[in-house]
Amino acid sequence: MTSSCAGGRRARARRYLMCRPTYFDVRYAINPWMDPHRPVDTARACAQWEALRALYRDLGHTVELIEPLPGLPDMVYAANGGLVVGGRALGVLFRHPERRGEQAPYLRRLARLAPGGVYRPAFCNEGEGDFLPVGEMILAGTGFRSEPAAHAEAARVLGRPVHSLTLVDPRFYHLDTALCVLDDDLVAYLPAAFDDAARRRLATLFPDAIRVSEADAAVFGLNAVSDGRHVVLSAAAEGFAADLRTRGFEPIGVEFDELRRGGGGIKCATLEIRA
Template sequence: MKTILMCPPTYYDVTYEINPWMDKTKPVNKPLAWEQWTNLKRTIESCGAVVKSIEPVNGLPDMVFTANAGLIYKNRVWLSQFMFPERQGEKRYFDDWFRKNGFDVFADNTIYEGAGDSLFLGNLLIGSHGFRSDEIVYAKIKKLMLDNEVDVLTVGLIDAQFYHLDTTFAPLSPKLAIWYPKAHSAKTFKELKSRAELIDVSSDEAHRFACNAVVIDDNVILPSGNPEVTKAIEARGFKVHGVDMSEFLKSGGGCKCLCLPLN
């Protein structure tokens, strides 16, 4: 059974600007954010997954985006080293949670933002660089945490609006993924095309974070308002669940950003 780590949006807000989506002059509707987060959690649970929670911390509004806490492999986690000071305070709280929950913790000081920038495509780890993660971290992860059991493919992101891999790429199965090709380098385009069938997402739907999807067996949970990619995914036998993420898009986040798969 899939288990996912989430963090309640108790202190979620836009109090600083560290990506192109964030605008301090556009306040978060906090009751609506709570409603949207709760609906996402319920949708995840209705698809058969178990949700675990970490306590939110006052002063760390982006801790709600647990995907960036680290990368999970078996009972191991490579902790994130956040690029921006505004998020660096999250590390010790996630570190503590992982240790208390039986994970072996790996970390160093290389800039890296966890499952936001690293996604498994079957037995292949896709690791992105360009904005929030340093490419050199992936050789360390492969050797020290993955024990060379998993191949690693590094890919370059080129559009600052899609600053994490999970905003522009989502594996649906070991050989199928959705993606927004214009956010990737030409080299990445060739590499990924050779590894899996890729369903292209339009610019409009990519900017509504259609690629920021949570996959649980044959269920795909993504932000609502993305009919084109929904139709394409359903045509391949998946059931799509659209969830309103408007308040989290104000921080440049969607469904997947709010979730860290633990297995």
């Protein structure tokens, strides 16, 4: 399904994998956003997640589910569970031991969703947290989680050119917290989250990119999901939303702040299954 709008932007029906935050909690701190001393409202997290799933369905997208498992409080961040391109899936190898229990469940689920098969990685990568396809290429983050050797591995396994980008601000520890793919030839990003080489590469690859403010990035505004027309993003990222309207997109702001307590946002909760 495709649809157009007055600004010429086209939405394409997507297929997403999500995990209900039934067991969501902040029991440890593996990123600057996590504070185990602050109680988590799991019911509120579930309500925000359900609203996001309903929105995707209303927009015409398909939502697949993976069963949440006790003892894996970060399993809701499905984007970290793998990368699926051209029907082939690359599994994950988490840097922090607290999350390694998620690897096998996501690998099994992706084996049923990816007709081209699933590859078990040899090097540390954290799925769509650090791998973001843009058209025929893949942008790949490193610096905090995924290791550079995983970028070459992804290029070989998935048959796509991979462009490495080094992150330098620990608040933006995954690529999907510092950069958002809006369409096959357009991205938005926070320049200060990257080193000089990465900024030069992004400027060359995407000269028309939207540069987002630190204030909008700090409310996980870039941890957003675009179908080519609609951009689902943090309701607090008002400046980014205004920029999107100027470019012909339809931003849809949603509340997702409870799940942000774990260091993840809307994109973190959404793994795209690309045929």
